[in-house]
Amino acid sequence: MxxxxxxxxxxxxxxxxxxxxxxxxxxxxxxxxxxxxxxxxxxxxxxxxxxxxxxxxxxxxxxxxxxxxxxxxxxxxxxxxxxxxxxxxxxxxxxxxxxxxxxxxxxxxxxxxxxxxxxxxxxxxxxxxxxxxxxxxxxxxxxxxxxxxxxxxxxxxxxxxxxxxxxxxxxxxxxxxxxxxxxxxxxxxxxxxxxxxxxxxxxxxxxxxxxxxxxxxxxxxGRQQRLPVKARKAAVRERFFNYLVFKSGDKIALRERTARDVWQNLYDFCLLETDEVQASWRELTLPEPLVALVAEGKLVGSPVQTVQLLSHQRIRAVFYTIELPLQSIVPLPVGLDWYTIEEAGQLPKPVLVTNYLEKWFG
DNA sequence: AAAACGGGGAC
DNA sequence: GTCCCAGTTTT
Missing domain, CATH: 1.10.340.30 (Hypothetical protein; domain 2)
Structure with missing residues (x-):
């Protein structure tokens, strides 16, 4: 035609x-x-x-x-x-x-x-x-x-x-x-x-x-199923997010995502991204600012695992909840700040984070 | 030109 | 699992 x-x-x-x-x-x-x-x-x-x-x-x-x-x-x-x-x-x-x-x-x-x-x-x-x-x-x-x-x-x-x-x-x-x-x-x-x-x-x-x-x-x-023609998309990227959820009294530590990356200007937890899945949080190599903070806290509960599928990446996330003493002398690293659950509810967050908060802090 | 950018719903 | 949705911006 x-x-x-x-x-x-x-x-x-x-x-x-x-x-x-x-x-x-x-x-x-x-x-x-x-x-x-x-x-x-x-x-x-x-x-x-x-x-x-x-x-x-x-x-x-x-x-x-x-x-x-x-x-x-x-x-x-x-x-x-x-x-x-x-x-x-x-x-x-x-x-x-x-x-x-x-x-x-x-x-x-x-x-x-x-x-x-x-x-x-x-x-x-x-x-x-x-x-x-x-x-x-x-x-x-x-x-x-x-x-x-x-x-x-x-x-x-x-x-x-x-x-x-x-x-x-x-x-x-x-x-x-x-x-x-x-x-x-x-x-x-x-x-x-x-x-x-x-x-x-x-x-x-x-x-x-x-x-x-x-x-x-x-x-x-008889070509309804064949049209329109559209090239297949590239395979999604695999990413591994290890979240450290610092908790102290009724507050949790959040930070704004500012990098040129997914979820820009939304809030999530302290994030350690690795290039493969980590068997336990002991295997995570902590950046210097976090060493003292983690040493002072203790891991509570067992790690929570979840998968978030985006159109272009598959994010496998593990949440480690770390309880800190009420009057911790170690300050939070730059970027992280304490929020009550109510305050956290008012902040824009990825669905991944919202789901976690609702399930474990809601 | 190709990749990045979310999340959900239908099959 | 796969595809696609009243697409745009950045690389």
Missing amino acids: NWQSGFNALETTFAPTLERWYEHHKRDLPWRHTRDPYCIWLSEIILQQTRVAQGKPYYERFINAYPTVADMARAEERDLLRLWQGLGYYSRARNLHQTARYVTHELSGKFPDNFRDLLKMKGIGVYTAAAIASFAFGERVPVVDGNVYRVLARVFGIDEDITTTTAKKTFARLADQLIQAAGDPATFNQAIMEFGAIQCTPLSPDCLLCPLQQQCNAYLT
């Missing part, structure tokens, strides 16, 4: 067909009741690489805490991270905060109203700029997200590897061509994504009830 050469019937019927499908199948979602760019922006950042079902409660939470961009600009980054806790990709929350302050203080509280200027904001890439530009301002610019890749690859039978730059250009060009035949660009963009999420799903698309069945290249050639 040569979809690249000029206009054909499918290219003109595609958008209207999806828009019609959308009117009957669209879900009732909170961010679909507004054209306020702040609400649209917030919803789009939350939904990056995140399922609607997972993101929706976070959207409600954020809108409730920060009804306007000025409210968000007034908040501390730490509080945004705390609200974001559990959603992952925490740079989204940090960029959210940065952009809220920029819009409030440099742009008089008004979001950029077009694709090109939206693209300049931190955390807003090509997809999100197109989403906000079309949903909030009606600009005729196509969104190309995971749903769109899947729908277009199948309907138009495109077998390019969607992780490559050339393929991204191919899909963007096609989407741009298709949105020209749409009635309302915002509705078309919503429709194609909703269609991908509900009808043209990754594993078992509902081809029997599909309005594009007889036009769909993948259906007609």
Whole structure:
């Protein structure tokens, strides 16, 4: 099928067909009741690489805490991270905060109203700029997200590897061509994504009830499972985290993660990372600042082991709880500070740490 | 161009 | 286990 050469019937019927499908199948979602760019922006950042079902409660939470961009600009980054806790990709929350302050203080509280200027904001890439530009301002610019890749690859039978730059250009060009035949660009963009999420799903698309069945290249050639083509990801990195959980009275020692690493600006315990699993805490080689501290404490209970799987690394963590005398004369090493359990609850933490605290200190 | 960046849900 | 989710930034 040569979809690249000029206009054909499918290219003109595609958008209207999806828009019609959308009117009957669209879900009732909170961010679909507004054209306020702040609400649209917030919803789009939350939904990056995140399922609607997972993101929706976070959207409600954020809108409730920060009804306007000025409210968000007034908040501390730490509080945004705390609200974001559990959603992952925490740079989204940090960029959210940065952009809220920029819009409030440099742009008089008004979001950029077009694709090109939206693209300049931190955390807003090509997809999100197109989403906000079309949903909030009606600009005729196509969104190309995971749903769109899947729908277009199948309907138009495109077998390019969607992780490559050339393929991204191919899909963007096609989407741009298709949105020209749409009635309302915002509705078309919503429709194609909703269609991908509900009808043209990754594993078992509902081809029997599909309005594009007889036009769909993948259906007609039996390639629904083969499209889109996507290169396999590299194997995940194995990491071994040995956490020393210092405890004294009703306080525990935490530190903020500041390195260019996973969970930046979140809080965890004193961490000794090793390049293989350690049989016991005796095998850990303690850095100088910790020697005296550990010598003064005693290990309580048995080590707690857990595994946290991220998209790009598998973290095997062991927690050693070390009880220190109430009036320890040895100061905590730089970075570590004492927090009550209540204070710790208010700090943003990786799920790994939150789970541990809930189970053993909750 | 490739890697880094979370966590959860569906199969 | 595998795949993928309304992607962006850094290397």
